Amino acid sequence: MSRVIIQLIINGLLAGGIYALVSIGLCLIFGVVEVINFAHGEFLMLGMYTTYWLFYFFKIDPYLSLLIVIPLSFLIGVITQRVLIQPLLDAPPLNQIFVTMGLSILLQNVALILWKATYRTIKTTYSSWFIKSGGLSISFPRLLACIVASGITVALLIFLKKTYVGKAIRAIAQDKRGATLMGINVHRMYQLTFGLGTVCVGIAGAILMPIYYAFPTVGLLFCLTAFAVVIVGGYNSLTGAFIAGFVIGLIESFSGFFISPHLQQGVYFAIVILVLLFKPSGLLGLKES
Amino acid sequence: MRVSKRKILSNRLFYPKFYLPLILIILLLVFPLLIRNPFYQDILVMTFLFAALAEAWNLTGGFAGQASLGHTAFFGIGAYTSSILYLNFGFSPWLGMLAGGGLAVLIAVVIGYPCFKLKSHFFVIATISIGEVLRRVTSYWAGLTGGGKGLLIPFKPEIGSFIFRDKTPYIYIALTLMLISILITYIIRKSRLGFYLISLRENQDAAESLGINTSRCKLIAFVISAFFTGIGGTFYAQYLLFIDPTSVFSLSFSIQLVLLSIIGGLGTIIGPIIGSFILTPLDSLLRGWFGGLTGFNFVVYAIILIIAVIYFPQGIMRWLDVGYKLVLKKLPGTKVPSKVSNVSLPINTFKITGLDRDKGSNILEVKGLHKNFKGLVAVKEVSFEVKKGEILGLIGPNGAGKTTIFNLITGFLLPDSGTVKFKGETITGLRPPHKICVKHIGRTFQLVKPFSKMTVLENVMIGAFSQSKKTTEVRERSKRILSFIGLLDHQDSLAANLTIADRKRLELGRALATHPELLLLDETMAGLNPKETEDIIELIRKIHEQGITLFIIEHVMKAIMSLSDRIVVLNYGEKINEGTPAEVSKNKKVIDAYLGEEYRA
Structure with missing residues (x-):
């Protein structure tokens, strides 16, 4: 195998780790609350800007800023659920889509007014570190981001499997009425789920900051990618979303090199359409136990 | 026979129910002549165009309950097809418009039929994906589409090339599109198809059990909607004389259609039109007034959308309908006699006929x-x-x-x-x-x-x-x-x-x-x-x-x-x-x- 191929695999996996973290938040909300959160990308954008301003004003390292980003994201998620989604739980599902769409447009443009369309990034001491070996080069901040993202994703999966709260959330995802009868407070669990999902994407925003740019519409791109990941991974499988994150990362890196950088996303959206048409339960066909 | 028909017609003119809409249409036709300021003329063009587009979207999104976020695909296809045919082969955009609409229909059939099997969430994602794929392909295929730089249509004012020096013809073409879209929606709503679309939106299983081919009904609505959106795309290209992938293939375009329909009244005949009449000028005016604050118009939009979805999901039509009926009552003129005879039917007049009553087999x-x-x-x-x-x-x-x-x-x-x-x-x-x-x-x-x-x-x-x-x-x-x-x-x-x-x-x-x-x-x-x-x-x-x-x-x-x-x-x-x-x-x-x-x- 040529070095180029290995480099493409590495790049794909590094991007995939972030995609997995962004998507698992979306997938969690989708699976439990049954809402496609169109504002998911904007929550990523907020995470990025929070990190950016903390660094800009107080020189706080992006990874340290997680201490602030995490509770903030959680709060945003809970409030979104409480204020926007909860009144619409019995409405047709499309209304929930429309309301999150509204939130997405709102946040994008508030960001545009407040912070302008400027591309902003931050320079940390490790921003330009590279690990070089055998003709391959791995960007250190990207590797770090990928490892942290994967670590958090795995931690979330364990949390859902092992703890009482996690089990309650999964119970609701499987049978809402049954869970209510077992004494689970569905509304509170929905808020918690929305909070957790938003924390995932908020963290992703923070750790993206050293390697990517913050701008008002940055979320759209990641949100669409997350849709692709969730569809390919199977909408009711978090493990599926985790793996599919890497799969989409790889598809992106390979199609960018072999077909055209213009068609990177085109290729995986075409895959999304095919998956939806022929195997709507997801390409990986994993079942959550 | 002919005389009596004419007489009925002339009598009808005195019913408020008939003359009020007529007056409104005449006002719509006259109003553009009074506007000479290009800025306001532009607002009129966009208002009528987006009214027609939202009305077309409403056929699938409102009546059939299939919320497509991929209508930008049809819009872009329409814009690019007529422009490419005109620039490369000298095809008149008037014909190109039909070609674009036709191609949009083709894509609607290929994509729509399988996608209708999907549940609402997935239908939304599938349609978004279609728009995204087309945008990327258009950017990539520079030989045909001019790639990311887009296509510039040279300014040669001529009726045959669908280019006019003045904005007035554009206003009237857009207005015609809008009136046709209303007419089509009206006809569909009153026909069997209209009943079928609403029933399948309300409950697909029940509709199927009553012999309705739900996939076919959705497809017909989708195809009509796609054709109209494609035509709108051509109009847009001929009006601005410039298109590029990000302007005609954008998710926000699709979202715009949803927004206008919801604010106006989803699944109503006039709702999307009202939505556009209110929001499109508001958008342009906000842009004008708050030019320094890019994005402010969208903030207002988004807040209206959120409040509408949570508190007024039936849209403005709900009040407008009541108001309109009040006005009808107050207006002078003969009331329309109720066509329905109120003679109660004798019980048990219902008979199933033609059944083979041969028992036992x-x-x-x-x-x-x-x-x-x-x-x-x-x-x-x-x-x-x-x-x-x-x-x-x-x-x-x-x-x-x-x-x-x-x-x-x-x-x-x-x-x-x-x-x-x-x-x-x-x-x-x-x-x-x-x-x-x-x-x-x-x-x-x-x-x-x-x-x-x-x-x-x-x-x-x-x-x-x-x-x-x-x-x-x-x-x-x-x-x-x-x-x-x-x-x-x-x-x-x-x-x-x-x-x-x-x-x-x-x-x-x-x-x-x-x-x-x-x-x-x-x-x-x-x-x-x-x-x-x-x-x-x-x-x-x-x-x-x-x-x-x-x-x-x-x-x-x-x-x-x-x-x-x-x-x-x-x-x-x-x-x-x-x-x-x-x-x-x-x-x-x-x-x-x-x-x-x-x-x-």
């Missing part, structure tokens, strides 16, 4: 029917026959597989093995369910599925449309059925406001309207009090007297024992007994499995 034969749900056997090698003209009961404890058998026969589920024959014709696994209904097998549901936002009469009409296309004929027939089932007094109330017992009656009436020879009733008496149960038993007997064969699932033992000629007993998916009520109630297996100790004595 098998109307339905089920052999070795089998269904697994992921390893769990729901129905196990079940065989039985339904004889013409009889009432066959199907009983068994909860979870015995009764409803599954109904679903297997009526095409809601695909059997793993076994055969189903109706009047000697094999109908095994015939799907989707509307194909079973047109064979004259009707069904009701255990949990009633009325079209809640339609009136009682309209509910029955949905069923009756399977027999005729003519609205007046269908209305007449439906009224007879309503009188037969005893709901004529409620014909104009919304189905949502009926009591449970009346909803069950309505479901029977709806199924009757499809002219069934065999009717499958799933727990019609569940949830009814003793008086209501008695009434419904009487109705079931009356239906049976019409010569309709009945196959009934029921838990109310007394009722099923007295109604049925024969009974089939299921337990754990297996047939354990079959016979007359007397035989069945004495069978030891049945008593053990189902009836319990008290009956054994």
Whole structure:
């Protein structure tokens, strides 16, 4: 195998780790609350800007800023659920889509007014570190981001499997009425789920900051990618979303090199359409136990 | 004859209901002549264009309930097709417009048909993906599309090349598009298709059970919608004389159409137009006033959208409708005489005709029917026959597989093995369910599925449309059925406001309207009090007297024992007994499995 191929695999996996973290938040909300959160990308954008301003004003390292980003994201998620989604739980599902769409447009443009369309990034001491070996080069901040993202994703999966709260959330995802009868407070669990999902994407925003740019519409791109990941991974499988994150990362890196950088996303959206048409339960066909 | 027609027409002109819309249209036609400021002219063009586009979107998104976020694909296709044909081959954009619309239709068919099988969330994502793919392909395919730099159409004002020096022709073309879109929507709403679209949006299963080919209806709506959006794309290209992938293939374009429709009133004829009349000028004005604050117009938009969805999901139309009717009442002029004669129909005028009343032969034969749900056997090698003209009961404890058998026969589920024959014709696994209904097998549901936002009469009409296309004929027939089932007094109330017992009656009436020879009733008496149960038993007997064969699932033992000629007993998916009520109630297996100790004595 040529070095180029290995480099493409590495790049794909590094991007995939972030995609997995962004998507698992979306997938969690989708699976439990049954809402496609169109504002998911904007929550990523907020995470990025929070990190950016903390660094800009107080020189706080992006990874340290997680201490602030995490509770903030959680709060945003809970409030979104409480204020926007909860009144619409019995409405047709499309209304929930429309309301999150509204939130997405709102946040994008508030960001545009407040912070302008400027591309902003931050320079940390490790921003330009590279690990070089055998003709391959791995960007250190990207590797770090990928490892942290994967670590958090795995931690979330364990949390859902092992703890009482996690089990309650999964119970609701499987049978809402049954869970209510077992004494689970569905509304509170929905808020918690929305909070957790938003924390995932908020963290992703923070750790993206050293390697990517913050701008008002940055979320759209990641949100669409997350849709692709969730569809390919199977909408009711978090493990599926985790793996599919890497799969989409790889598809992106390979199609960018072999077909055209213009068609990177085109290729995986075409895959999304095919998956939806022929195997709507997801390409990986994993079942959550 | 001709004279009287003309006279009727001239009389009609004095009805407020006719002259008010006419006045409004004339005002719309005159108004643009008064505007000379290019900025406001531009607002007019965009308002009319987006009104037409939102109206087209509303056909699928509002009436059929299929919210597409991929309409930008059709818009972009329309814009690019006519522009490429014009720039490369000198094709007049007037023809290119039709070509673009045609290509949009083609894509709508290829994409739409399979996508309609998806649940609403996935339909949304699938349609978004289509728009995204097309944008990327357009950017990439620079040889044909000019790539990311876009296409510039040289300014050569000529009617044939669809380019005008003044904005006025554009205003009138956009206005024409809008009026045509309203007309088409109006015609569809009043036709059978309109009834079908609303019914499938309200409840797809019930619509299918009444013989509606839901996929086909959605596709027709989608195709008309796509064609119009494609035409709008050409207009946009000819108006701005510049297109690029990000301007015509953008998710925010699709979202815009959704927004206008919701604010105006989803699934109404005028709603999207009103939405555009309010929001499109507001958008332009906000842009003008707050030019320094890029994005401010969208902030206002988004807040309106959020508030509307949560607090006013029916949109502005809800109030406008009330206001409009008030104005109609206040206006001078003759009132329109009510076309509907209020002579009440004699009871029992409803007759099912043409039924073969030759009793005794098998109307339905089920052999070795089998269904697994992921390893769990729901129905196990079940065989039985339904004889013409009889009432066959199907009983068994909860979870015995009764409803599954109904679903297997009526095409809601695909059997793993076994055969189903109706009047000697094999109908095994015939799907989707509307194909079973047109064979004259009707069904009701255990949990009633009325079209809640339609009136009682309209509910029955949905069923009756399977027999005729003519609205007046269908209305007449439906009224007879309503009188037969005893709901004529409620014909104009919304189905949502009926009591449970009346909803069950309505479901029977709806199924009757499809002219069934065999009717499958799933727990019609569940949830009814003793008086209501008695009434419904009487109705079931009356239906049976019409010569309709009945196959009934029921838990109310007394009722099923007295109604049925024969009974089939299921337990754990297996047939354990079959016979007359007397035989069945004495069978030891049945008593053990189902009836319990008290009956054994």
